[in-house]
Amino acid sequence: MTAVTHHRDPLPWETEGVDRRDFVKVVTAAAVAVGIPFTAAEQMAEAAVAKKLKPSVVWLHFQECTGCTESLLRTSHPALSTLILDLVSLDYHETLLAAAGHQAEKCLEDTMKAHEGKYVLVIEGAIPVKEDGIYCKIGGRTALELANTVAAKAGAIIAIGSCASWGGIPSADPNPTGATGAPEVLKGKTVVTIPGCPANPYNLLGVVLQFATFxxxxxxxxxxxxxxAYGRTIHEHCPRRAHFDAGRFVQVFGDAGHREGWCLYKTGCKGPATHANCSVQHFGEVTDAWPIGIGHPCFGCTEKSLAFRAPLHSTVDIERPTPPDTYPPIAAPQGGISPLATGVAGALVGAGVAAGFMASRKMGAEPPAGGGPGGPEKEG
Ligand code: SF4
Incomplete structure (x- = not known):
């Protein structure tokens, strides 16, 4: 039974206006992104093109806004949604399912039986656990029961979005339903989490491709x-980083610095403490279509300790404050200095600048004079 409205044949470039080269390019890029060597990535792309990769995917929706699915479906240039939907056999997805009621439930059962131990379970949304999970039911079963039942026979489990990863918005204080993430419910199982509000579809593609191929x-x-995708902080590759290093900060929204694209740290940017690849892998295939790109501070949606918990405009501690590369770390006397000594001195200066910066920030004072992070450059 075909239960999903999406039709997988013919290939995307034959019907969707997706160029074959774009298809291979996106698949290769996603493969390289997950750390697969380029030659293997090419093989992966070729295998995908040859339609050899079709892992069965069961996609469950619990407490969420469907934003992660919407984000996936709204991609374009090329249609990433088309690419993903052509790479996998999306056998059960409550939003895209053509079937309803008993037909839908049978579709889930049939898929689990036919692909036992091999299908990829994608969970979107938090799972409420209070009162035995009665706050979210589908087909008479709680999300808690469904997650455990479907995960028991899955080959891989992916929690997409912040809600599924660690609770997200539904788990915000006072969390009346006891909403939590899939890893908490499925303890003992490996759950790949792809947090984000919404999650970046490229990250999902990378994980699914690797699982399908290898x-x-x-x-x-x-x-x-x-x-x-989450090995580095947004701050490390932020396009506004040069302004941070030079001490050029937006003080209030709409000021001259804001209009000039300066660093948003003082308006509450959580980029320095947020691990995600948003600054290098943008959303929606549109350049700069991400919070910092359009002038809003990062609110730390991939971090459980920040999103929907820390006040939107509070500042975070800087993990590894460093003086900018372009500034000499020490005024070395003419005549040379050993590289080792330069390094040690640079580290000390860096630590000093960092300490000064943190101290000034915590005391609510103006940043220290003399450049470096938090330097006193004026607006305008
Ligand atoms: S504080 Fe935010 S806006 Fe400023 S450089 Fe870091 S990530 Fe970018």
């Missing part, structure tokens, strides 16, 4: 996040 999962951090 039967493996990418390297994960302690929170189950793929390191290829």
């Amino acid at each position: 039967g493996t999962l990418p390297a994960l951090d302690e929170l189950g996040r793929p390191k290829f």
Whole structure:
């Protein structure tokens, strides 16, 4: 039974206006992004093109806004949604399902039976656990029961979005339903988390491709996040980083610095403490279509300790404050200095600047004079 409205044949470039080269390019890029060597990535792309990769996917929706699915479906240039939907056999998805009621439930059962131990379970949305999970039911079963039942026979489990990864908005204080993430419910199982509000579809594509081609999962951090996407902070590759290093900060929204595209740290940007690849892998295929790109501070949606918990415009501690490369770390006397000594002195100066910066920030004072992070450059 075909239960999903999406039709997989013919190939995307034959019907959707997706160029074949774009298709290979996106698949290769996603493969390289997960850390697969370029030649293997090319093989992966070719295999995808040859339609050899079709892992069965069961997609469950729990407490969420469907934003992650919407984000996936709204991609374009090329239609990433088309690419993903052509690479996988999306056998059960409550939003895209043509079937309803008993037909839909049968579709889920049939898929689990036919692909036992091999299908990819994607969970979108938080799982409420209070009162035995009665706050979210589908087909008479709680989300808690469904997640456990479907995960028991899955080959891989992916929690997409912040809600599924660690609770997201539904888990915000006072969390009346006891909403939590899939890893908490499925303890003992490997759950790949792809947090984000919404999650970036490229990150999902990378994980699914690797699993489909090699039967493996990418390297994960302690929170189950793929390191290829969450190994660094947004701050490390932020296009406004040069302004941060030079001490050019937006003070209030709409000021001259804001109009000039300066650093948003003082307006509450959580980029320095947020691990995600938003600054290098934009959303919606549109350049700069991400919060910092359009002038809003990052609100830390991939971090459980920040999003929907920390006040929107509070500042975060800087993990690794560094003086900008372009500034000499020390005024070395003419005549030379050993590289080792320069390094040590640079580290000390860096630490001093960092300490001064943190101290000034915590005391609510103006940043220290003399450049470096938090330097006193004026607006205008
Ligand atoms: S504080 Fe925010 S806006 Fe400023 S450089 Fe870091 S990530 Fe970018």
